[in-house]
Structure formats: structure tokens, C-alpha cells
Amino acid sequence: MKRIGMLTSGGDCQALNAAMRGVVKTLLNSSETVEIYGFLDGYKGLIYDKRQMLTGKDFSGILTKGGTILGTSRTPFKTIQDPDENGLNKVEAMKQNYYKLQLDCLVILGGNGTHKTANLLRQEGLNIITLPKTIDNDLWGTDMTFGFQSAVDIATDAIDYIHTTAASHGRVFIVEVMGHKVGWLTLNAGMAGGADIILIPEIPYDINKVVDKIEERDKKGSRFTIIAVAEGAISKEDAKLSKKELKKKMEKNPHPSVSYEVAAAIQKKTGREVRVTVPGHMQRGGSPCPYDRVFASRLGAEAGKLILDGQFGFMVGYKNREVVRVPLEDVAGKLKAISPDASIVQEAKLLGISFGN
Numbered sequence: 452m453k454r455i456g457m458l459t460s461g462g463d464c465q466a467l468n469a470a471m472r473g474v475v476k477t478l479l480n481s482s483e484t485v486e487i488y489g490f491l492d493g494y495k496g497l498i499y500d501k502r503q504m505l506t507g508k509d510f511s512g513i514l515t516k517g518g519t520i521l522g523t524s525r526t527p528f529k530t531i532q533d534p535d536e537n538g539l540n541k542v543e544a545m546k547q548n549y550y551k552l553q554l555d556c557l558v559i560l561g562g563n564g565t566h567k568t569a570n571l572l573r574q575e576g577l578n579i580i581t582l583p584k585t586i587d588n589d590l591w592g593t594d595m596t597f598g599f600q601s602a603v604d605i606a607t608d609a610i611d612y613i614h615t616t617a618a619s620h621g622r623v624f625i626v627e628v629m630g631h632k633v634g635w636l637t638l639n640a641g642m643a644g645g646a647d648i649i650l651i652p653e654i655p656y657d658i659n660k661v662v663d664k665i666e667e668r669d670k671k672g673s674r675f676t677i678i679a680v681a682e683g684a685i686s687k688e689d690a691k692l693s694k695k696e697l698k699k700k701m702e703k704n705p706h707p708s709v710s711y712e713v714a715a716a717i718q719k720k721t722g723r724e725v726r727v728t729v730p731g732h733m734q735r736g737g738s739p740c741p742y743d744r745v746f747a748s749r750l751g752a753e754a755g756k757l758i759l760d761g762q763f764g765f766m767v768g769y770k771n772r773e774v775v776r777v778p779l780e781d782v783a784g785k786l787k788a789i790s791p792d793a794s795i796v797q798e799a800k801l802l803g804i805s806f807g808n
């Protein structure tokens with residue numbers, strides 16, 4: 452008999468359901484009897500014991516369904532050890548609820564913040580297995596996270612749509628892609644959509660270099676320019692500021708996001724018409740793409756196998772095209788960012804893409 456708890460935490464993404472289905476199918480296909488408890492709305496469900504007992508039926512027909520059948524929420528790691536508004540010790544509450552149900556293991560699906568709390572629970576003695584979800588693809592220890600490829604498809608579609616209208620009007624168009632800390636999504640969607648300029652947090656931009664590229668295209672007779680800008684793209688000047696100085700500067704910033712700031716600067720320097728499109732949370736929505744369905748199912752199956760083997764304290768990841776088990780303590784608190792020297796960046800440059808640096 453195995454008693455499993457499961458929760459999804461942080462921003463949702465495509466293929467969370469496919470991954471959970473993979474875990475449960477693997478367990479149900481074994482000779483073990485299994486009891487599954489789904490905690491609702493992320494760690495909140497575990498803290499306040501909001502849960503549902505689930506059966507195989509609950510996981511049937513969800514392979515293609517976006518979002519998460521368990522609901523999710525953000526429970527920031529930096530305040531997880533602070534008491535809640537009623538003085539409740541959240542970490543102790545999670546442990547008590549785990550022990551009350553006599554769980555053999557807790558399967559946690561999440562991104563960076565989620566993994567920090569998962570590792571804390573492991574340190575506190577709980578049996579934890581995690582699965583790497585996020586459209587940002589920024590989890591250390593895995594080459595890929597599920598949700599990423601589906602989001603690349605959506606962001607690419609957005610750039611494709613913009614291409615035709617940009618060409619007709621001869622405008623500069625900015626498409627803002629999700630990713631505050633890293634630019635994986637922007638870089639991949641930008642390359643897939645044929646963007647001329649890609650601005651990502653890892654490579655601070657110089658607005659004059661951005662303008663140079665637009666003017667170079669003008670001279671060659673290209674009437675339009677497509678710029679893919681990550682939410683977290685940052686100028687060279689801003690990158691030199693301390694966190695505190697930047698926060699202060701941002702408080703006075705009249706622009707709703709970096710894309711509008713870049714647009715205003717280009718408009719001022721060139722007199723060109725610039726438009727901004729923000730696909731926003733659409734990038735996390737809808738059905739997982741076929742790649743993510745297969746990928747999340749594979750990771751889920753491996754998580755199920757880990758449970759059957761009694762192996763805990765791992766994130767199931769993906770390295771060099773193989774599904775791997777990565778110790779949680781190695782994953783927690785580390786960000787997987789793009790190195791400016793990465794081959795994909797160099798190849799993009801060979802294609803003539805400017806990073807504005």
C-alpha cells in the first residue's frame with residue numbers, strides 16, 4: 452500500500468495534468484495498492500489541509516488539458532518560515548498534515564520557488580519527489596522543463612501573426628515574451644519567429660545598438676523590424692545599478708513594462724512608428740503541445756517508478772536526452788540562465804540576429 456500526496460505550486464503551465472497522470476498511471480499499473488491525496492492550490496492546500504482523495508478516474512482524460520486539476524498558487528519561499536496571519540507555523544502545519552495522512556511520499560510539481568520549499572520539506576524529513584514545470588525553462592539540473600515547449604509555440608505564433616502586419620505597414624514591432632529572470636522563451640520563440648532583434652535579461656542591451664540594427668535593415672530595404680523582448684530585458688545602464696537603485700528608478704518609470712520603454716526610445720531616436728504586443732498569460736494557457744505531453748508523461752512515469760522503488764529526495768529531470776534523477780539539494784535555489792557565450796546565442800548572431808549589445 453502506498454499513500455501519495457500531490458500538489459502543483461507556482462505559476463501554472465501546460466502539461467501539469469499530463470505529468471500527474473503519468474505518475475498515477477505508473478502507480479496504478481503496478482501491483483501496489485495506491486491511495487492518492489491531491490492538495491488544492493499549491494502549498495496552501497498542504498498547510499491548511501485542503502485536499503481531495505483522488506482515484507484513477509480523476510486522471511483520465513486530462514492528458515491534453517491545460518492548467519492543473521489541483522489548482523495552484525504562489526507561496527513565496529522567503530516567507531514560508533514566517534507564521535501566517537493567525538500565528539500558524541506553516542512548515543510545521545505541512546509536516547503535521549503529511550504525518551496525519553501517513554503519506555509515503557509527496558509529489559510536488561513546480562518551478563524555482565517551489566523547489567526551495569520542497570527541499571526544505573525534504574530537510575525536515577519528508578519523502579519528496581519533484582517534477583520540473585515552468586514555461587521559463589530556468590530550473591537548474593534539467594535541460595528542459597515541461598510547459599516550455601508549449602509556450603514557445605504560442606509566443607512563436609504571436610510573432611508570426613505580427614510579422615504580416617509589420618510587413619504591410621513597415622513598422623517596428625515589439626513582442627514582449629514572458630520571462631523576468633531568464634530569456635530561454637524569448638530566445639527560442641524569437642529565433643523560431645524570425646525576430647531581427649532579441650533582448651533578454653542575460654545580455655543587457657544598448658538602445659543605440661538596437662537602433663543601429665533597425666537602421667541597417669532600413670538601408671537594406673527591409674521596411675519592418677521585429678523585436679522579441681523578454682519581460683526582464685534590461686539596459687546596460689540599468690544593469691549597473693544596485694537592486695535598491697533600480698527599484699527606486701522603476702518607481703518613477705512611466706512605462707508599464709520594458710517593451711514600452713524600448714518602444715518609446717526607438718520612436719524618439721528614429722521617428723519610426725513602433726507598436727508593442729504583449730501575449731502575456733496566453734503563453735501559459737491552453738493545451739500542452741504534443742512534445743510536452745510526451746515529455747511530461749515520461750517524467751511522470753519516472754516519478755512513479757521512484758515511488759515504487761522507495762527512492763526519495765529527487766527531482767526527475769532531463770539531461771542529454773535522458774530522463775534522470777537529480778538530488779533536490781543540488782537543484783534548490785539555483786537558476787539556469789543563458790550564458791552570453793552559449794552556442795545558441797553565437798548561432799543566432801551568425802544568422803544576423805542582434806542582441807542589442
Ligand code: F6P
Nearest residue numbers: 462463585586587629630631682
Ligand atoms: O511562471 C512563470 C511566469 O509565467 C513568468 O514567465 C512570468 O514572469 C510570471 O510567471 C508571471 O507571474 P504571474 O502569473 O504571477 O503574473
